[in-house]
Amino acid sequence: xxxxxxxxxxxxxxxxxxxxxxxxxxxxxxxxxxxxxxxxxxxxxxxxxxxxxxxxxxxxxxxxxxxxxxxxxxxxxxxxxxxxxxxxxxxxxxxxxxxxxxxxxxxxxxxxxxxxxxxxxxxxxxxxxxxxxxxxxxxxxxxxxxxxxxxxxxxxxxxxxxxxxxxxxxxxxxxxxxxxxxxxxxxxxxxxxxxxxxxxxxxxxxxxxxxxxxxxxxxxxxxxxxxxxxxxxxxxxxxxxxxxxxxxxxxxxxxxxxxxxxxxxxxxxxxx
Numbered sequence: 001x002x003x004x005x006x007x008x009x010x011x012x013x014x015x016x017x018x019x020x021x022x023x024x025x026x027x028x029x030x031x032x033x034x035x036x037x038x039x040x041x042x043x044x045x046x047x048x049x050x051x052x053x054x055x056x057x058x059x060x061x062x063x064x065x066x067x068x069x070x071x072x073x074x075x076x077x078x079x080x081x082x083x084x085x086x087x088x089x090x091x092x093x094x095x096x097x098x099x100x101x102x103x104x105x106x107x108x109x110x111x112x113x114x115x116x117x118x119x120x121x122x123x124x125x126x127x128x129x130x131x132x133x134x135x136x137x138x139x140x141x142x143x144x145x146x147x148x149x150x151x152x153x154x155x156x157x158x159x160x161x162x163x164x165x166x167x168x169x170x171x172x173x174x175x176x177x178x179x180x181x182x183x184x185x186x187x188x189x190x191x192x193x194x195x196x197x198x199x200x201x202x203x204x205x206x207x208x209x210x211x212x213x214x215x216x217x218x219x220x221x222x223x224x225x226x227x228x229x230x231x232x233x234x235x236x237x238x239x240x241x242x243x244x245x246x247x248x249x250x251x252x253x254x255x256x257x258x259x260x261x262x263x264x265x266x267x268x269x270x271x272x
Contacts (some may be wrong), residue, residue, distance in 0.1 A: 040196045041119075044160035051082070053137030058103050061110040071104075071251045074256065075111040078226075079118075081253060082201065085109070087223035090253065091125070093206045093215050093246075095238040099230035100258040102135045105205040109165060112201060119164040119199045125218060127177035132168035145174030148189045150182075154196070166197065166205065181217040188223055209242045219249035226253045231260035 054062060061071045082090065096102040109122040124132040124144050129243070133140060142157040147168070158168050174180065193202060204222065206215040219225060225246045229239050240253060246252050 006257050009165050016017045019099070021247040038196075038198070041160065041163070043155050044158050044166055045155075047138065047159045047161060049161060050137045057106075057137070058100075058134050059106045059110065059135060061107040064114065068107075070106040071111045072227045074104075074108055078108065078253065079112075080220065082224065085223070089190070089198070089202045089204070089222040089224075090220060091204045091206045091215070091225040091229060091250070093225060093242075094208050094228040095210045095234050095242050096208050096230075097124070097129070099208070099213065099228045099234060101208075102131045102205050103257060104226075104228050104258060105203055106132065108134050109167075109203050110161075113162060113165040116164070118201070120166065121166045121193055121197060121198070121199045121202045123193075123202060123204045124169045125181075125214075127170060127174040128207060128212070128214065129178075130170035130173060132167070132205050136167060136169070138167065138169055140169065141171040142169050143172070143174070143179065144168050144170045145180060148183075148186050150188070151186050154192070167200070178212065178217055181214055186218070186221065200268070204235070209245055210238065216245060216249065219246060222250050224251040226252040227255045229255055231257055 003161050010035050031075045051061060054060070060067045064072075078090070082088070091169065092101050105122065109120045112118050112120050122132070124130050126132075130144075133142070138159060140158075140159060143152065144157065146152040147154060147157055154168070160166050180186065190202075193199070204218070206218060206225075209215050209227075227239065227242050227246065243252055243255070
């Protein structure tokens with residue numbers, strides 16, 4: 001772990017930055033401490049997540065406990081960095097497939113919503129290989145792509161977990177997602193989410209950065225991005241390249257090392 005941290009620190013130093021290029025979006029106004037539970041939230045279909053399915057998919061943050069410590073720490077650090085700046089939109093990506101970004105996005109969202117004053121919208125943006133519904137154990141035929149194209153209603157393509165988490169997922173892959181992500185309709189869709197639901201945070205599970213240009217097309221719409229690296233799978237060069245790519249469009253919130261079998265401490269995930 002120390003060797004990996006040191007290598008990434010040296011890569012950042014050689015670039016003359018810390019993986020953070022300053023926000024490319026104008027800071028949002030401060031969100032209210034207690035978000036209103038409006039009729040818009042009540043109109044979303046409520047669901048109960050199956051605990052056995054969540055556990056099978058390594059989603060453990062629905063309830064507290066010792067297995068959730070790493071995600072709760074990540075939650076606290078995320079809030080500490082985003083809230084003072086009025087940031088609301090967070091993209092979660094990885095260099096390549098298989099790093100666990102969808103699992104991490106689901107756990108972070110659930111950890112955040114265990115705080116009653118925090119509301120979260122979790123959005124599937126990996127439209128070529130959508131996996132968020134499967135990760136959460138949702139058996140729904142929804143399409144985020146249709147919503148972004150101005151087709152369909154949010155109420156018909158979303159579910160609500162408890163009182164303060166809305167999940168927007170996709171059942172099948174979309175055609176030409178890169179074109180859709182670069183269209184004017186994406187901005188209108190995001191503005192509608194903000195206006196109608198006024199969430200504390202919106203978390204986007206985006207495609208791997210080095211696989212296609214989908215995430216690059218979308219990063220300009222978020223306040224910051226979190227990079228998920230897979231231990232023994234992601235190279236230092238890939239992390240460095242991804243940090244550069246992200247920093248050219250938005251702020252790098254941090255890097256999470258996932259799937260690490262040998263840790264410096266007790267937490268299975270660490271920012272560095």
